Amino acid sequence: MDKQKLLDYIKYRDDESCFALAQEYHKEEQYAAAISFYMKCCEKTEDKNLAYECMLKVSLCFMRQGRREFSTKCLLQQAIWHSPTRPEAYFLLSRLMEWQRQWFESYNYATIGIAIWDKSVAPLRTWVEYPGAYGLLFQKAISSWWCGKTDECRKLFQEIIINHGNDLDEAHGRAVQYSVTRIGLRKEDAFNPYDKSKQPALKFKFTGSENIEQNYSQCYQDMFILTMLNGKRNGKYFEVGAADPYYGSNTALLEKEFGWTGHSLEILDHEVAKFREHRSNPVHHVDATKINYRTFLRSLNMGNDFDYLQLDCEPPSTTFEILLGIPFDEFRFAVITFEHDYYTDITRSYRDKSRKYLLSQGYELVAADIAPNNWASFEDWWVHPDLVDRETIDRMKSVTGQPQHCEKYLINV
Secondary structure (H helix, E strand, O other): OOHHHHHHHHHHOOHHHHHHHHHHHHHOOOHHHHHHHHHHHHHHOOOHHHHHHHHHHHHHHHHHHOOOHHHHHHHHHHHHHHOOOOOHHHHHHHHHHHHOOOHHHHHHHHHHHHHHOOOOOOOOOOOOOOOOOOHHHHHHHHHHHHOOOHHHHHHHHHHHHHHHOOOOOHHHHHHHHHHHHHHOOOHHHHOOOOEHHHHHHEOOOOOOHHHOOEOOEOOOHHHHHHHHOOOOOOOEEEEEOOOOOOOEOOOHHHHHHHOOEEEEEEOOHHHHHHHHHHOOOOEEEOOHHHOOHHHHHHHHOOOOEEEEEEEOOOOHHHHHHHHHHOOOOOOEEEEEEEEOOHHHOOOOOHHHHHHHHHHHOOOEEEEEEEEOOOOOOOEEEEEOOOOOOHHHHHHHOEOOOOOEEHHHHHEOO
């Protein structure tokens, strides 16, 4: 402990020396002493912000002591009475209610805090576990999910990613990334099924399109592959991140209706079991981040040119890591669908990283920022210009800089 702080308090006994000594006891985890001196400071000071800060500090000491939830809540409420337009106490109250699984109270404190927060107030002088401008939004997003406000939850997390993604601390960054991945999109927004009734409106009626009754991909990926290869039969694919054998599968239609062969990778036990039960082509039960892809692809004995490569894992950093492991100097892929999940990427970086890398490997971006709706950009679709007809590439190329609804991209609607 800094003895000078104690000597200063003995000498001056003013609010500043009192606060400094309280800080020392707090740092040493001597919470009872810290609480005592924070409260003395609060009584002595005429500085409104310092008094407010002392109340928050005492609440944090109560939390560390444990079993002081009621006292903590009361003190934070008093802090709000003292400075009702500051955000920190609302954040701590909302977090406390979250920890106690009092979801509606947590939601209410976050909502009120956002509504009356004066954004011009100066920061407090010390750390009170308030992460910054995104704190109340984060609390509202978390609690709204448990309150049954799922659409609001998705919108709030999107607001955090768009406006505060680069500001998130490590803990909140992990929590946001996990939450948006887990929550996903609404089913009605996430999936865009194709059926035979839409065939007359296809922008490019590839060979065999008239015989397709339905597809299986989430966002027309299988229809894009067949479009770029003019309905090629008996093609070859390599699929990283297989998931369900049919629901949302990019390769089921290729295998079932067009005679394609290929290999899929999947880490989840139950998905592997379903795939092996319902699909003919093999699936490998592996962690896709722990594979030597050069050795693995050579072992398949399928040649050096594939017709399709799927890269679809979570989170975006994982998919990009796998992309870097593909030996593009030895193997070529006519069509690639790369899931960058830009709309969930808190760093907003992996889309651009993947583009620079694939361009450097000789691939051409044909359809950028594909989305299942009008805003959730999640995939880029690529081709190797030596393996796909130039006229088809030019006809289908669409790089707009904005999210592209997958159905509007492939169907004249």
